[in-house]
Amino acid sequence: xxxxxxxxxGMFVQEKExxxxxxxxxxxxxxxxxxxxxxxxxxxxxxxxxxxxxxEQNATEGRYSLNFQKARKSANLxxxxxxxxxxxxxxxxxxxxxxxYQKVTFGTGTKLQVIP
Amino acid sequence: NAGVTQxxxxxxxxxxxxxxxxxxxxxxxxxxxxxxxDPGMGLRLIYYSASEGTTDKGEVPNGYNxxxxxxxxxxLRLESAAPSQTSVYxxxxxxxxxxxxxxxxxxxxxxxxx
Numbered sequence: 001x002x003x004x005x006x007x008x009x010g011m012f013v014q015e016k017e018x019x020x021x022x023x024x025x026x027x028x029x030x031x032x033x034x035x036x037x038x039x040x041x042x043x044x045x046x047x048x049x050x051x052x053x054x055x056e057q058n059a060t061e062g063r064y065s066l067n068f069q070k071a072r073k074s075a076n077l078x079x080x081x082x083x084x085x086x087x088x089x090x091x092x093x094x095x096x097x098x099x100x101y102q103k104v105t106f107g108t109g110t111k112l113q114v115i116p
Numbered sequence: 117n118a119g120v121t122q123x124x125x126x127x128x129x130x131x132x133x134x135x136x137x138x139x140x141x142x143x144x145x146x147x148x149x150x151x152x153x154d155p156g157m158g159l160r161l162i163y164y165s166a167s168e169g170t171t172d173k174g175e176v177p178n179g180y181n182x183x184x185x186x187x188x189x190x191x192l193r194l195e196s197a198a199p200s201q202t203s204v205y206x207x208x209x210x211x212x213x214x215x216x217x218x219x220x221x222x223x224x225x226x227x228x229x230x
Contacts (some may be wrong), residue, residue, distance in 0.1 A: 004158075033216055045159075045206065045221035052216050091158060093219075102148070103174075104219065106159040 139207030
């Protein structure tokens, strides 16, 4: 089974609208972290937001929020008031800790295009 | 404010040639990573170093070797390059302790093997 699944290869959103990018994960660990990264066409990886497995509240960072549903093992990224500069690839990632060993797994990404 | 620096940014090799990709971070992070990114496959971990003096294989280590030269530097070596190793390579660093520590990425090295 895939550790991180992003089922939307591509998404379109109208400028100023909100959009949700889906991410589901699979782990048997109790302690883990979930991250979202943005990769614009220029290629760099930009950290957006983090959610810990023990965090009771959903993470928010400016226009980004994370809809964390632990029982469903989902960690969807919500971008409010989309801007043209939000057009990029978005990657969900999970960091697991088990007996001192750490592993980071990335999903295959979602390409978001914001339409004027 | 350099963060993670990778060199070179672009490289073209012939099959069978060897090459070392360099990575240095100035954030005093303990952990460093090498990933490759191929179309439609996200980022796949090649090797990582949890702390100075240790290295471990990731998901796709075959054909690569790494050296954690010191706390700042983590290099990736292709001993005999193959066309299947054509990819974009990213180096990243993070703190080891604390699940909430994000990885900080370099700008990538675009490697083509003919």
